[in-house]
Every structure is written in structure tokens, then in C-alpha cells.
Amino acid sequence: MTTAAMTRRRAATGGWEVALLALNVATVIAMAALVWASLLYAKPAINLSGDEQTAQRIFYLHMGCNIGALAGFIVSLTGSIVYLLTRDLDWDRATQAGIEVGTIFGLGTIVTGIFWAKPTWNTYWTWDPRLTTATITVLLYIAYLLFRNGIDNRQTRARFGSIYALFAFLSLPLTYYSARWFRSIHPVVFSGDNPEAQGGFALGATMTQTLFIAAIAFSLLFSSLMIMRWRILRLEDRAAELREEIE
């Protein structure tokens, strides 16, 4: 490789580095803004009192985590299908990164939900369809990661992982509907057409703005975590290849 080509390459990577750094900085700022908005800026809900009023503020995190988990889900489903079609390992790494980041956000969704549910529904746990589906999704993610780690061959790992991810995710809509027909008490905050829902609250202007900030902050957080994890996986594979070449 000529020196000029090497410089060009360094400049190109440099561009990526700067973009990623900017994304990370934006994420930190947005998350800080979210903490301020959710704790101080958003006015209390008018129809709640006591513990329920306090717990209501967890909703901003809850919804944010949910966005991250959903994004991880979509990335990994796309990644597994595209990998099976193209056999490009970059897509397998996207699946893995999406699932790893999605697991963290999924656990965040469940944990924030549990703390919110105790004062509101007077129980930590219930077999509400969304909660059930979220829990099953996290279990599927963990099963996927355990399964991957048990396969030595890189190509087989990618192929079997993608097949499992595809099956796992296709079962989720059915899981949701079967759990929904079983029973439901989850509030549908944005449309409120579920008469059995408990714990819904009216959204004021400041609350809507805070929700908006939460959506942006968590989308940024998901993107930066996802991209960094994807790059690490890429470098790990590259390192393994180089080690092979040396030996």
C-alpha cells in the first residue's frame, strides 16, 4: 500500500471517528436534558397523587427503554434475514449487536415497569400481554446469546443464530395476541380505548414535551451503543482473522 493510500484511508476512518464522537456527545447532552426534563420540567399529572404521582415520572425512562428494545428487535430481525440472503457477516454482527443492546433496554423496560406497577397496580408482576411479550422477548434474546456462544465455527454461528432469531421473532406477534386474549390491564396511554386499563393519566403540555425529549434521547443512546458494539464485534472478528493468518 502506498503512503498516499494509507493517508487517504486514515482520513476516511477519521471522518467516521468524528461522526461517532459527535453522536456520542449528542447522546450525553440529550440524556442529561432528559433527566432534567423528566424530574424538574415536566409538571405533575393532574389526576394522580402520592406514590403514583412520583412513580409516574419513571414512565419517561420506561418508554425510552421500550424504544431501544423495539429498535434492537427491528435491527436484529432485519440483520438475520439479510444475513441468510447475502451471507455477509456484517449483518450477523448487526443482529448480535442489536440483540445485546436490545437485551439491556428490554431489561430496563421490565425493571422500570416493575417499580411503576407496584404503587399503581399494587403488584410487581402481572401477566399483562405487553409485559408478557417483553419478558418473553428478553428470554429469547438471552437464549439467542447463549446459543451463539456454544457454536465454534464462525459461519455456522452466524447461520444458526440467524435462523433462531428469525423463528424467535416470528413467534412474538402470536405471543402478544395469545397473552392479550388471556387477560389485560395495561394502560394504553396514547389512545385510552381499553376500559379495563388501570393507571392511565392525562398528558399535559410539559409532559408531552418531555416524552418527545425521551424519544430523541433514547434513540440517540440506542444508535451510539449499537454502532459501537457493532464496531467492536467487527474488530474482534478481524483480530481473529489476523491471528489465523499469523499462525
Place this chain on the structure above:
Amino acid sequence: MTDAALISVRDLHKRFGRKPVLRGIDLDVAQGEVVALVGANGAGKTTLMRMICGLAKPDRGEISLGGASLQRAGRELRRYIGLVTHAPLLYDSLSAQENLRFFAALYDLDQPEERIESVLHAVELWARRRDPVRTYSRGMVQRLAIARAVLHSPPVLLLDEPDTGLDQSSSQMLHDLIRRLGASNRAILLSTHNLDRAVEWADSVCLLGNGKIVRREPTGQLNGERLRQIYAEADGTP
């Protein structure tokens, strides 16, 4: 390269994880030829056989059977291959006849019963055809494994250490069978630990070492002693 090469292997590479097993194998087996592969344990004999029958993918290189590329036409070529491995590839709880009937169905044989009868006679297991394979001796299992491999009359036969654990009479029977199969225009590749047998059974011997074919000797002027000498020499070379 002979024109009539049924098995043709070009520049075959395979590694397991970080360990290279085969690094550039070139091998031709012509119609009617019996080629023996010898080499130390772990030299890659089994890996090579598995790749020729399409059970493992090479990292690099080309395999063709009868001029057709295995990579491109693998599915169609499967019916032209017969394989014998260390494992008998049979079902213990079923009888010899049931095992062969099952494989006859998978290979879509035209007149399965006649074909099964003829191969069972050929390996002298006709009398025991109704007994479960579990009750067979090692030699009988191995003979049945060979019967299974030739059931669909494949032009390409891969025998991975077919002689392990065989008693004298079974071994003699296997030798006769290989002779007859070779004489009937098949291409036979067999691997063995026994150098005397390699010389006795094959038309030429290939020495596999360090992931390559180190030597290929016709067995015409060869005897076990001479082959052992070559083997020892080649073993020392890198």
C-alpha cells in the same frame, strides 16, 4: 491427469479453526483405479474423504466427480458416491435387511429386493439378514457397512479405514470385493493404517503428510518394506 479421472481434486485447502489440516491437495483417481491414502493420524485422510463426498466444505480448491463440480452440482452427485467410514452408518436396532431397505428407499432403487439380496450374498451376510445389527460382530458390521455403500452401485467409492477391526477372513473378503469393484470401472479411494495392505490392495499409494500429498507411488515395484522406508523418510521431511 488422466482423461478418465473420476475423482479429481485440485489445490484443496481446509482448516479447522486456526489449525490448517489440508494445504493444497491435488489428487486424481481414474476409472477402475484403486488408490490408497496412508499417513499419520490427524494427517487429514478423513477430512479429505468427507470433502470429496460433500459432507464438509473446502475453504479453497476444486473437487469434481466425473467432470462435474461438486460445489455446483453437489446434490445431484450424491447418488454416485458410496462411503464407508469408521462409524458403520447403520441402525443398530434394525436388521441388515431393514437397514438396506431403508437406504434402498432413499436412493430410489428400482428393484430393491433383488439388489439387497445380491449385495448381502456378496458380503456373505444373507443367512443373518433378519438379525438386528446390534448382534453382529465387528467384522460383520463392517461388511454390512460396505454392502450399504455399494447398494446403489456408485461409480465413486470412498473407503475410510475399511479394514479396522476386521478379522482375517473378513479382511480377505474385503480385499476380493475391492478387487472386483475396481475391475468394474469404479474409482476407489481408500485409507488405511496398514502399509502392507495398502500395497496389496491398491494400484497406487499416496502418502499424506503435512497437509499435502508428499509422494504418489504405483504399487507395481513396491512392497510393504519399501513403503515403510518411504514413509519414514517422508515423515522426517517438513
Place this chain on the structure above:
Amino acid sequence: MTLTAPSHNPPLSGPQTDLQPASMRTEGGWRAYLRKVAAIAAKDLRAEARAKENLSAMIAFSVLAVVVFGLAFDLRVPRADMVAPGVLWVVLLFAGVLGLNRVFGAEVDRGSLSALLLAPVDRSAIYFGKVIAQMAFMLAMEAFVVPIVLVIFDVNLFSPWILAGLLLGTLGYVSVGTLFAALTASTRARETMLPILLLPVMVPIFVAGVGLTANILDGREFTEFGRWFLILAVYDLVFITIAFLIFDLIWEDA
């Protein structure tokens, strides 16, 4: 993917031999395909009939589990029919794993998987043959479990609707389970991996099965429990189709 057997000009010349040459039927299309599916299923059923390893373990485990559940719930549950549907489906899911682990596990351990893969058979035919055999084992096991539930819990599950639900649910379970069994067969720790992979994907079958059984025991109308059949039927249809399309990918380098 095609259902027809490959018909083409053989690239290799036919051998002349004193062992008479075998001739193969290379035509036959889907009939040949079905013959091979049947041969694989029949082989598994015959081997099981001789060895009796698989089915007897499944039946012993399931009967034992029903008895243990009966004992565990005895004093704390006011009416047995409140837990019987859950017990039935939990027992089926867990006992089924014992059988599924052996579907390809037995072939891998014996090395006979190579012979199956080497045969000129579409991989999906292997899948369907295995699904049929495994269905037979599961149904045989259920033939023991349902009467045992009647005896232990005094809950009669012999209703045509419940039996139909069992059939559909078992089909979905086996069709996904067989594919996952193929995925785990040659990986490390396959015996523990299979249930971890399988159970979360089985939630729709489990919930629909329990919902259906409970609805029928409560004497509901078809208009109320019909939607559980919808879930089971959609599940079966979707996953059998995907399994058929994807099964070829599993052993592509093996």
C-alpha cells in the same frame, strides 16, 4: 427448492460389474419425495419399536410429572380443574423435549447422520420424516397423559375439541422442536440448550392450549374458544412453512 427428484443425464458413466448394476428411479416428482419421507418416518418408528428408549422415557417422565403436580397442588388448590389445563400443557412441553433431543441426537451419536445427508434426498424430506415420527411419539405419550390426568385430577379431557387442540398444538410443537433439535444436535451442551431455545418460542402454543382447555372445561361456546384454534392453526401454518424453506440451510456445510 423443488419437490421433484433431480432428473438429468448422469455425469458419471454407469459401472459394469459382476455385482449387478442397480438402477434408480430418478423420476417420480412428489411421489418419490413422499416415499422418502415415509421411509424416514418408518425407519424411526421401527427403530423405536425395537429399542423402546425414547418413548418409554417420555411416557415415564410425563406420568411422573402429572403425579408430582397432583401431589403438589393437592391441599392448596380448591378445585382440580383450575390447574389441570396448565398441568397438561406444561407436562407435554417438558416431556416432549426428552424425545426431541434424540431426534437428531441419536443420528449424530451413531454417526448415521452422514449417511442420511449423503443420500440423494432433499433435506426437507428428512425434516418431514422426523416430524411425522416425532408426532407419533408425542401422540402416544398423550394417550397415556390424558387418562392419568383423569385419574389424578378427576378432570375429564376426553372432549373432541380438547383432543383437536392437542393435535394442533402438538403439531406446532413438533414442527418447531424438530428444527431446533437439528440446530442443537451438533453443538455443545445440546441437551440443556434445546429447552432454553424452545420454550420461549412455544409460548403461543402453551397459552392457546391452556386457554382452550380451560374454556372447554368451563363449558364455553365455540364462538368464545374458537380464537385459540385460530392461534394454533396460524402458528402451525407459519412455522411449518418457514421450517420447510429454511431446513436446507442447516447442513449446507456439513
